[in-house]
Amino acid sequence: MKNPSISADFLPPLTVAAARSQKLAAVGITKKFGGLTALDNVSLDLARSTIHGLIGPNGSGKTSLLNMLSGYYVMDTGDVFCGGQNLSRVSVEDRVKHRIARTFQTPRLLGDLTSLDNVMSGAWSRTRSGFLASAFALPSARKEEREIRQHSEKLLKGLGLGELMNRRANTLEHGDQRFLEIGRALAMSPDYLLLDEPAGGLTDGEIAHLEEVIKVVRDAGIGVLLVEHHTDFVFRTCDEVTVLDLGKVIVHGKPAEVQNHEEVIRVYLGGTNASLAKN
Amino acid sequence: MLTVIITGLAIGSLYAAAALVYNLMYSSSKVLSVTTGHICMLGGVCGAYFIGVLKWPIIAGLLLSVAIGMIVGLLTEIVAVRRIVARSSDHLWILSTLAFGSIIQQTTLLAWGTEPRPFPRLIPQDYSAGMWDQKFWLPIVCTLGLAAAIHLFMHRTMYGKLFSAMSQDEFAARARGVPTERIRAASYAAAGGLGSIAGFAAGQLTYAYFAVGLMLTLNGFIALAVGGIGSNVGALVGGALLGVFTALASYYFGGEYQQTMCLGLLMLILLIKPSGLFGTREARPV
Amino acid sequence: MTHPLFGRKGAGALALLVAVMLPLLSGDRYLLHVASLIGTYWVLIIGLNLIVGYMGQLSVGHVGLFAIGAYTVAIGSGVHGLSPELALVIAGVLGALCGFVLGVPSLRLPGFYFAMTTLGLSLIVGEVLVAQRDVTGGGAGLPVPGFSGPLATPSGLYLLVVGVAALISLVSWNITRLMWGRAMVSIRDSSVAAAAIGVPAGRVKLTLFTFSGFTAGVAGALFGALQSYVTPETFHFDLGLFFFICIVIGGKGSILGPFLGTVVLTLLPEVSASFAVVGHFLYALVLLFVVLLVPDGISSVLRWLIERFWPRPNPPTHRQLDLPLLASALRSPGS
Numbered sequence: 001m002k003n004p005s006i007s008a009d010f011l012p013p014l015t016v017a018a019a020r021s022q023k024l025a026a027v028g029i030t031k032k033f034g035g036l037t038a039l040d041n042v043s044l045d046l047a048r049s050t051i052h053g054l055i056g057p058n059g060s061g062k063t064s065l066l067n068m069l070s071g072y073y074v075m076d077t078g079d080v081f082c083g084g085q086n087l088s089r090v091s092v093e094d095r096v097k098h099r100i101a102r103t104f105q106t107p108r109l110l111g112d113l114t115s116l117d118n119v120m121s122g123a124w125s126r127t128r129s130g131f132l133a134s135a136f137a138l139p140s141a142r143k144e145e146r147e148i149r150q151h152s153e154k155l156l157k158g159l160g161l162g163e164l165m166n167r168r169a170n171t172l173e174h175g176d177q178r179f180l181e182i183g184r185a186l187a188m189s190p191d192y193l194l195l196d197e198p199a200g201g202l203t204d205g206e207i208a209h210l211e212e213v214i215k216v217v218r219d220a221g222i223g224v225l226l227v228e229h230h231t232d233f234v235f236r237t238c239d240e241v242t243v244l245d246l247g248k249v250i251v252h253g254k255p256a257e258v259q260n261h262e263e264v265i266r267v268y269l270g271g272t273n274a275s276l277a278k279n
Numbered sequence: 280m281l282t283v284i285i286t287g288l289a290i291g292s293l294y295a296a297a298a299l300v301y302n303l304m305y306s307s308s309k310v311l312s313v314t315t316g317h318i319c320m321l322g323g324v325c326g327a328y329f330i331g332v333l334k335w336p337i338i339a340g341l342l343l344s345v346a347i348g349m350i351v352g353l354l355t356e357i358v359a360v361r362r363i364v365a366r367s368s369d370h371l372w373i374l375s376t377l378a379f380g381s382i383i384q385q386t387t388l389l390a391w392g393t394e395p396r397p398f399p400r401l402i403p404q405d406y407s408a409g410m411w412d413q414k415f416w417l418p419i420v421c422t423l424g425l426a427a428a429i430h431l432f433m434h435r436t437m438y439g440k441l442f443s444a445m446s447q448d449e450f451a452a453r454a455r456g457v458p459t460e461r462i463r464a465a466s467y468a469a470a471g472g473l474g475s476i477a478g479f480a481a482g483q484l485t486y487a488y489f490a491v492g493l494m495l496t497l498n499g500f501i502a503l504a505v506g507g508i509g510s511n512v513g514a515l516v517g518g519a520l521l522g523v524f525t526a527l528a529s530y531y532f533g534g535e536y537q538q539t540m541c542l543g544l545l546m547l548i549l550l551i552k553p554s555g556l557f558g559t560r561e562a563r564p565v
Numbered sequence: 566m567t568h569p570l571f572g573r574k575g576a577g578a579l580a581l582l583v584a585v586m587l588p589l590l591s592g593d594r595y596l597l598h599v600a601s602l603i604g605t606y607w608v609l610i611i612g613l614n615l616i617v618g619y620m621g622q623l624s625v626g627h628v629g630l631f632a633i634g635a636y637t638v639a640i641g642s643g644v645h646g647l648s649p650e651l652a653l654v655i656a657g658v659l660g661a662l663c664g665f666v667l668g669v670p671s672l673r674l675p676g677f678y679f680a681m682t683t684l685g686l687s688l689i690v691g692e693v694l695v696a697q698r699d700v701t702g703g704g705a706g707l708p709v710p711g712f713s714g715p716l717a718t719p720s721g722l723y724l725l726v727v728g729v730a731a732l733i734s735l736v737s738w739n740i741t742r743l744m745w746g747r748a749m750v751s752i753r754d755s756s757v758a759a760a761a762i763g764v765p766a767g768r769v770k771l772t773l774f775t776f777s778g779f780t781a782g783v784a785g786a787l788f789g790a791l792q793s794y795v796t797p798e799t800f801h802f803d804l805g806l807f808f809f810i811c812i813v814i815g816g817k818g819s820i821l822g823p824f825l826g827t828v829v830l831t832l833l834p835e836v837s838a839s840f841a842v843v844g845h846f847l848y849a850l851v852l853l854f855v856v857l858l859v860p861d862g863i864s865s866v867l868r869w870l871i872e873r874f875w876p877r878p879n880p881p882t883h884r885q886l887d888l889p890l891l892a893s894a895l896r897s898p899g900s
Binding site: 070071072091092093094096097101102104108109110111113117120121122123124125127131134135136137141142144145148151154155157158159160161162163164175176179184185187188206209212213216217219220221222228236247271 | 734739740743744745747748750751754755757758759761762763764765766772776817818836880884885886887888890891892893894895896898
């Protein structure tokens with residue numbers, strides 16, 4: 001595990017820059033599963049107030065990289081930095097302290113709890129009340145509960161789920177569940193929001209809503225990583241895009257550059273001159 | 280001293296047989312059935328009843344005991360496993376098999392009584408044989424025989440190969456047309472029969488007693504966990520290890536802490552090698 | 566948490582009042598005894614409910630902690646002359662320590678392994694009680710002194726039990742409706758979600774196990790005083806299974822459900838003499854029935870009834886975003 005405080009002479013330039021910046025960064029990540037190389041020397045920076053798209057064909061390693069950033073996988077080589085600290089060996093629960101929130105390809109909600117309870121659960125990392133304070137419902141615990149409830153209600157209404165506040169999460173439609181999961185992630189007051197294929201199963205109208213929500217999140221100062229299959233949605237929404245193929249980064253840049261890039265077109269469409277904007 | 284080890288191996292072989300039953304049910308359903316120990320117990324109780332009380336010939340008593348074991352095994356699958364597994368709720372099968380196991384235990388308690396009752400002699404032999412007494416050798420030989428029979432079945436017969444295929448990847452097996460539902464039911468029935476034989480063979484060691492069920496459910500599981508779920512070699516080794524360990528510990532430290540020592544061995548093994556001595560890492564059910 | 570009906574303070578207070586007055590007014594000593602028994606069971610079950618119903622940890626071994634509580638009073642007060650009230654407190658503390666120990670395996674072992682471990686631990690308690698006959702009286706057991714002063718009468722003991730039960734119920738309710746309750750449900754229903762929101766599952770589990778051990782120890786002490794004599798036989802696995810069944814038929818994530826379950830299952834053998842003989846058989850049958858047909862227990866039936874007779878209107882199909890509200894919420898989280 002590299003120590004960022006060691007003299008810069010001994011570290012490759014990319015690592016120094018990543019360590020010193022206020023970003024969530026993957027640096028030189030390699031991960032093999034048995035004989036399969038899921039990620040091969042992949043680096044990616046996620047800055048605050050940015051929407052960073054991550055696209056690629058199936059099996060390119062998008063979700064693996066997201067899992068690496070959020071702590072569900074441990075890399076073979078490489079590091080993950082956040083705000084200057086090396087998170088490579090930090091557990092998922094502890095990464096939450098670095099204000100990294102995520103959603104999942106299939107929403108992982110607490111089905112028996114209401115929508116409001118689900119969003120409020122996202123604020124767990126912000127609570128200070130210990131067990132005893134809760135057990136005796138001390139004023140500090142009750143105040144905290146009130147504040148979290150108010151904040152969560154605002155998030156739910158903002159996301160258009162106000163009417164579903166007291167419904168059990170497992171009675172919600174798929175699209176609503178996706179927005180609910182985003183609500184829970186936002187309840188953490190994150191610095192970084194990692195979205196794993198959030199448009200999966202959404203209608204066009206819902207995707208339009210999602211686009212608006214993600215932009216508001218970005219404008220609030222949060223760095224959003226958008227892993228997606230809907231390439232047109234990505235190019236419309238993102239400030240920068242990274243394209244993976246077979247575990248390697250093939251291009252990174254602004255959407256306009258990327259969608260007309262030869263390699264990207266070849267990988268997605270098999271070598272014609274067509275632009276991906278027509279998707 | 281040798282008697283102590285033989286005693287340990289004998290009770291250990293019953294634990295191993297329970298572990299074999301667990302394995303058989305587990306491999307077709309990924310369920311660890313709490314009824315395992317109770318089915319083995321039934322073998323002993325039924326044998327004592329048919330041969331000891333009704334005075335039937337030994338073969339008749341054995342066959343009927345096995346039949347009852349098979350029926351109870353099949354009932355376990357139908358009642359406690361089938362619908363639960365289809366609904367795929369994580370640990371509900373623990374509750375359903377726990378309930379069914381208790382039903383078996385309580386029924387036996389009500390019908391057979393609360394006290395241990397003697398199991399009849401199966402082979403003419405006087406009681407002075409010491410460590411050559413059949414109450415030690417019958418269970419050991421029986422368990423080894425069962426293990427050999429399972430091995431031959433798995434590797435030499437067509438049905439055995441189908442069964443192995445199913446236990447490794449049920450989805451693929453079903454896709455290939457293997458009738459997984461029927462095989463699961465058959466495997467539970469077979470497991471029930473095997474457990475019953477084991478309980479019958481060990482009857483003279485454990486006496487016919489309703490409480491043997493819970494003890495075997497727990498200790499059979501410990502033997503299984505020590506040996507590694509899914510491994511029949513592990514079941515034999517785990518059972519032998521557990522049996523001999525507790526017998527030796529009882530000899531040196533007194534016999535009042537049987538459960539403590541069994542559980543202690545389990546904790547030790549789980550600390551060192553959580554998947555058991557012969558287990559693979561995937562084999563742990565979550 | 567946001568309960569539509571069960572969480573109201575008014576309903577709880579009213580139920581409590583009825584519970585307290587009925588057996589006292591009746592003057593029936595037998596009824597008082599049964600009500601006290603339900604109370605002592607409930608003190609244990611309400612703690613166990615947090616473990617099993619809210620956190621999804623399958624402990625069938627809490628009967629061992631119950632035994633430790635009872636024997637602490639029997640030995641501490643009966644044999645060594647400590648005041649019974651002090652022995653009660655020590656019972657709670659000992660229960661808490663042993664509850665912590667019971668919780669340690671839950672950090673590493675998957676469901677079935679853990680259930681078997683708790684079964685084993687409760688059997689070990691039984692073995693120790695029989696083996697250490699110099700201390701525990703062995704198989705013959707020990708007498709348990711009652712409490713002193715006004716608590717020495719059946720009515721007094723009953724009021725003590727009700728008081729303790731009410732206090733612990735309140736504490737338990739607080740835990741479930743605040744953030745800790747949500748954290749516990751996340752451990753039960755989705756360890757992935759729990760990790761994603763930063764719940765330290767190990768610490769939460771151990772804390773709750775310690776608390777449930779405390780309530781079990783206190784419950785055991787009260788039980789011992791109520792029965793005035795304890796033997797190892799009393800604390801057999803069947804009793805542990807009984808506690809577990811009360812929670813399962815009550816339904817997960819509920820306090821009222823398991824309470825009703827406890828009342829019903831405790832009363833059944835008292836109501837019918839023939840039931841008493843086949844009691845444990847019928848408990849197991851009830852468990853099987855519930856698991857197969859109504860796996861979410863009494864509370865789900867109650868919920869179904871409420872939705873049937875007081876249905877809520879369907880939610881509108883159009884979703885209306887409120888982006889300014891969302892932006893303002895993101896800017897100021899409020900803590």
